[in-house]
Amino acid sequence: MEESAKKVLIDTNVFIALEESGRVMADVHADMLRLCRELHFDLYCHPAQLLDLERDSHYERKKIQISRLRSYPKLNAPPEPLPFDLMNLGWKESCVNDRIDNLLLFALKRNAISYLITEDRGMHKKARRSGLGSRVFTAEDFLSYLFNEKNQKREIDTNCVKIKTVNLYSVPIEQEFFDSLRDGYGGAAFDKWS
Numbered sequence: 001m002e003e004s005a006k007k008v009l010i011d012t013n014v015f016i017a018l019e020e021s022g023r024v025m026a027d028v029h030a031d032m033l034r035l036c037r038e039l040h041f042d043l044y045c046h047p048a049q050l051l052d053l054e055r056d057s058h059y060e061r062k063k064i065q066i067s068r069l070r071s072y073p074k075l076n077a078p079p080e081p082l083p084f085d086l087m088n089l090g091w092k093e094s095c096v097n098d099r100i101d102n103l104l105l106f107a108l109k110r111n112a113i114s115y116l117i118t119e120d121r122g123m124h125k126k127a128r129r130s131g132l133g134s135r136v137f138t139a140e141d142f143l144s145y146l147f148n149e150k151n152q153k154r155e156i157d158t159n160c161v162k163i164k165t166v167n168l169y170s171v172p173i174e175q176e177f178f179d180s181l182r183d184g185y186g187g188a189a190f191d192k193w194s
Helices: 012-019 027-039 048-054 059-069 083-089 096-109 121-129 139-149 176-184 188-193
Strands: 006-010 041-044 115-117 155-157 162-164
Touching: 006 012, 006 096, 012 027, 012 048, 012 059, 027 041, 027 139, 048 059, 048 096, 083 096, 096 115, 096 121, 115 139
Parallel strands: 006 041, 006 115
Antiparallel strands: 155 162
């Protein structure tokens, strides 16, 4: 039986990085997308992000981004924080950006999604203060999280990093990696452990 997908909300800044045409996709984003598919993590957008994109004054870019946003599943009827919620969480809404950030974070708070990926430091700070910090990632940190989720017996090969998990007993004791341990334990005594 296939495991169920985990919902991952991407902030507008991550969406733009993933969907920016005319540029080579960064390795971190390409690897993150591939591992999300392999590990059944589904990327979602919040309906409020349409408002975010509509504020772009560059008409052609706005039109392209909005068309690409439609290719992502949207959270269906995501929860909205009431003034009471905002007060209890200590989240201010002095501008449209604050409102959109709060809507994304509140979807996480109410478990409408499993994780949030954003490059916005202010959102990370707000998430940590609200006890949500362990579920809010940068793209690079989420890629690391996905590496850890990957079956550890397989080799993970990316343009960013190459990791191969092996059993320690399969690593030859003569490798340079063990030299400092060997020196610390008197050479021959260390070699006897193997």
